[in-house]
Amino acid sequence: MALRRPQEETVDESAAKYRGLLEAAPDAMVVVDQAGAIVLLNVQAEKQFGYSRDELIGQPVTNIIPDGFAERIIADDLRSAADALAQVIGTGIELTALRKDGSEFPIEIMLSPLESAGGILVTAAIRDISVRQAAEAHLAREVDELARSNEELEQFAYIASHDLQEPLRMVASYTQLLGRRYKGKLDDDADEFIAFAVDGATRMQGLIQDLLAYSRVSSQGAELSDTSSDEALQYATRNLGGAIEDSGAVVTHDPLPMVRADEMQLIQLFQNLVGNAIKYTKADPPTVHVSATRAIGRKWEFSVRDNGLGISPEYYERIFGMFQRLHKRDEFEGTGIGLAICKRIVERHGGTISVESSPGQGSTFRFALAGVERRP
Amino acid sequence: MNVIGGIGVPIHVLLVEDSPGDVRLTQEAFRDANASIKLHVATDGVEAMAFLRKRDGYADAPRPDLILLDLNLPRMDGREVLARIKEDEDLKTIPTVILTTSDAEADIVRSYQLRANVFLSKPVELDAFEAVVRSINDFWLTKAKLPTLKSLQ
Numbered sequence: 001m002a003l004r005r006p007q008e009e010t011v012d013e014s015a016a017k018y019r020g021l022l023e024a025a026p027d028a029m030v031v032v033d034q035a036g037a038i039v040l041l042n043v044q045a046e047k048q049f050g051y052s053r054d055e056l057i058g059q060p061v062t063n064i065i066p067d068g069f070a071e072r073i074i075a076d077d078l079r080s081a082a083d084a085l086a087q088v089i090g091t092g093i094e095l096t097a098l099r100k101d102g103s104e105f106p107i108e109i110m111l112s113p114l115e116s117a118g119g120i121l122v123t124a125a126i127r128d129i130s131v132r133q134a135a136e137a138h139l140a141r142e143v144d145e146l147a148r149s150n151e152e153l154e155q156f157a158y159i160a161s162h163d164l165q166e167p168l169r170m171v172a173s174y175t176q177l178l179g180r181r182y183k184g185k186l187d188d189d190a191d192e193f194i195a196f197a198v199d200g201a202t203r204m205q206g207l208i209q210d211l212l213a214y215s216r217v218s219s220q221g222a223e224l225s226d227t228s229s230d231e232a233l234q235y236a237t238r239n240l241g242g243a244i245e246d247s248g249a250v251v252t253h254d255p256l257p258m259v260r261a262d263e264m265q266l267i268q269l270f271q272n273l274v275g276n277a278i279k280y281t282k283a284d285p286p287t288v289h290v291s292a293t294r295a296i297g298r299k300w301e302f303s304v305r306d307n308g309l310g311i312s313p314e315y316y317e318r319i320f321g322m323f324q325r326l327h328k329r330d331e332f333e334g335t336g337i338g339l340a341i342c343k344r345i346v347e348r349h350g351g352t353i354s355v356e357s358s359p360g361q362g363s364t365f366r367f368a369l370a371g372v373e374r375r376p
Numbered sequence: 377m378n379v380i381g382g383i384g385v386p387i388h389v390l391l392v393e394d395s396p397g398d399v400r401l402t403q404e405a406f407r408d409a410n411a412s413i414k415l416h417v418a419t420d421g422v423e424a425m426a427f428l429r430k431r432d433g434y435a436d437a438p439r440p441d442l443i444l445l446d447l448n449l450p451r452m453d454g455r456e457v458l459a460r461i462k463e464d465e466d467l468k469t470i471p472t473v474i475l476t477t478s479d480a481e482a483d484i485v486r487s488y489q490l491r492a493n494v495f496l497s498k499p500v501e502l503d504a505f506e507a508v509v510r511s512i513n514d515f516w517l518t519k520a521k522l523p524t525l526k527s528l529q
Contacts, residue, residue, distance in 0.1 A: 166477060
């Protein structure tokens with residue numbers, strides 16, 4: 001009776017059971033033993049690497065994947081085969097593969113163990129990722145391009161608004177001078193026309209200054225540093241002093257945390273939100289309450305709650321847009337930039353801002369900022 | 377020592393400014409603020425230096441009591457004019473006020489490094505602009521004590 005080496009037989013048996021499965025897989029599949037020799041492969045693998053089955057069976061896998069595969073599964077002095085394999089199971093590894101004709105292509109391989117009577121075999125699903133890599137490179141170029149054009153646009157907004165200010169200052173100053181010096185000396189029409197010109201020029205100055213302020217959020221922002229949000233709110237309310245006094249508003253707050261922020265911008269953020277709260281209201285007295293709660297990922301979620309007019313849900317998004325207003329000029333003055341600046345400031349700090357409200361019930365604006373890590 | 381600006385004594389102010397609109401606005405504002413101010417205008421840096429050094433047709437130019445200097449000027453810009461004034465033994469004692477639309481931090485720092493006496497941004501609003509001109513008059517031409525011409529000679 002001829003002696004059959006049991007290992008060969010069991011590999012063949014496993015192979016028979018497994019072959020059908022491999023052929024059904026969309027990826028190139030190569031089964032390797034723990035010595036790094038190829039024991040099985042599917043048709044996709046033949047096509048992918050340009051070899052016929054016979055040319056690969058029994059050959060070292062390094063013929064088709066020179067680096068990074070074999071050393072991952074072969075036991076060495078430091079670890080057992082099982083340990084080596086355990087480290088790489090289920091994770092996609094990006095490597096370079098070699099075709100018969102010597103050309104290279106990028107692949108991603110997924111490894112999984114296959115128990116056989118002859119020991120553990122490793123099944124590698126191999127995917128040609130040259131198309132994906134090209135797409136990723138393309139995407140990266142597009143992102144760069146977008147970032148550059150964004151930057152140019154910001155630069156443009158800054159320059160345009162700065163340079164537009166000059167001629168407009170002349171128009172506004174001289175129409176105001178005309179109005180002041182000749183009011184009642186020409187006729188009623190002239191007074192009216194001058195008043196319209198002054199009003200238009202003054203409003204345009206407001207728009208341009210707001211546009212400048214908006215573009216400065218990113219062009220002239222400072223580095224984020226450890227900032228007391230409590231102090232920032234104090235500064236903001238001090239800046240709003242007159243408006244708070246005139247309206248009789250009551251501004252209260254809970255203890256507020258240290259956060260990572262650009263202090264000037266945090267002050268502006270509070271100032272705009274609290275300023276809005278005491279402006280868009282008919283409540284007597286207007287009340288504003290600022291609080292902060294711990295949120296996931298070492299963040300703090302701030303809320304600024306008021307008892308003002310409130311906002312209908314259909315405007316929740318729109319109010320954060322540039323120059324978006326919900327009120328006529330004769331109801332409430334303003335250009336509609338305040339919340340757009342808030343949004344930009346919060347986004348620059350890596351957060352989002354949102355509002356919750358119902359008309360007549362007041363509004364709550366929420367935004368999150370990164371907290372300060374405690375140092376030991 | 378002596379307070380500049382006694383009644384009837386003309387006060388000479390050199391305005392270095394290239395925008396005719398701004399020149400006129402400044403004239404109007406000074407006229408309202410102090411009737412004894414005589415405003416001289418140079419529309420670029422070269423002309424300003426000629427006026428100050430009494431050259432090129434400015435032989436009869438008076439020594440100004442105050443210089444109002446814009447930074448962005450044709451031919452020789454305001455920074456250069458400022459540097460030359462403050463390097464000149466004779467001219468350096470004339471208070472030099474930077475009055476410009478720039479509010480760039482770099483311009484502010486550079487101006488003080490070149491020893492500008494004060495840096496002011498031109499306000500966008502007419503009322504605010506007039507207030508700035510009034511305060512220049514109140515401080516530099518009324519309250520501040522400056523060396524007299526005699527003590528400099």
